[in-house]
Amino acid sequence: MQYRSLDHFISDSKAVLSKGPIALIMVEDAIEIETTLRHHQQLGFATVVAFMPASFALARDVAESKGVLRVDYDMDREGALENAVNAVIEAAPGQWLYACYNAEYLFYPFCETRTVGELLAFHTEERRDAMLTYVVDLYADDLGAAPNAVSLDNAFLDRSGYYALARPDGTPDNHPKERQLDFFGGLRWRFEEHVPAARRKIDRISLFRAKPGLRMRDDHTFTDEEYNTYACPWHHNITASICSFRTAKALKSNPGSRDSIASFKWHNSAPFEWHSRQLLDLGLMEPGQWF
Structure with missing residues (x-):
């Protein structure tokens, strides 16, 4: 249609x-x-x-x-x-x-054997209306063979270099927001000189339940602050990953960065296995109480 x-x-x-x-x-x-x-x-x-x-x-x-x-x-x-x-x-x-x-692909714990409907049913039972996702940058290992930086057969990711900072509430004292963090890493961290500061975060609220009056803002957060939290107050919740070629594509197509990047690989690059187990082992998503 x-x-x-x-x-x-x-x-x-x-x-x-x-x-x-x-x-x-x-x-x-x-x-x-x-x-x-x-x-x-x-x-x-x-x-x-x-x-x-x-x-x-x-x-x-x-x-x-x-x-x-x-x-x-x-x-x-x-x-x-x-x-x-x-x-x-x-x-x-x-x-x-x-x-x-x-060129972005959602992965969540046990996605090889469980549907997204099962994931969201469990998340709903935990009284959650949104789920934090991390954008995990993918990139081709050989930019000569894949000048747009996209290769499904030879995709790599960073296995380390991720970190989080407290998210300030915007008041004069800049108190941290409750259960909210700004996450960084991947290509936006390694090539930050080519990425505007406002676009360096790798966290998104990509899975969410619609309700009247809710609005998504331009930084992938929502007008309801509870939607922007990584967990409920009483225990950890499920998180997911979006494995994405988007940043690599942008860095290789932007005139200001494409000629200065010969390769995205470094000593902490690893082949992407296209399996949730790898992302769980690297700490790039969590199963919470879902086993």
Whole structure:
């Protein structure tokens, strides 16, 4: 099913948005669109919505796949992601939503044997309406063979170099916010001279339950501060990872950085195994009380 605009989608998709969880994929370029959509289908999302420019092609088997919807949408305008997400939040109260970009792949504990619906059912039982996700940068090992820095067969990640800082509350005394942290690491940390300070964090609230009045802000946090917490007050909760080529793509396409980066590999690079066990072992997500 294809919609000609965001407004068309919102006005005509009441039945579609009643089936969750729903993945919202923001397509910025033509790289790995189909693999991104298929990956999230296989995780068990009932509906996968691709927001993408009308000029982009989509493989027929994916376009005609049950549960995959296409919305013609311009991702170049400012605030494109949050505008689309906030429109869906208004249209689908009570539904669990997920948002990411193309060439990004969600992993959560035990995702090889458990669906995203099972994950969110458990999270809901723990009285949580949002889940913290870490963006784990992926990059090709050989930029000569993969000049756009994307290679599914030879993807690498950083196995260390991640850290967290207290998130200030913005008052004159800058007290830390309760159960909120800013997380850093990966390519945005190693090549921070090429990344604006406001874009260096690697934490997102990518899985969340829509409710009236909720809004996503431009830093992937929400207007309800409880949504931005990493855990409830009484114990640790599940966290997930978004394994993403997005930063590597940007660093190799930006004129200010592409010529100064010959390789993303360093002594703490490791081949990405495309398995949740590796991410759990590296501490890049936690199972909480879910065993």
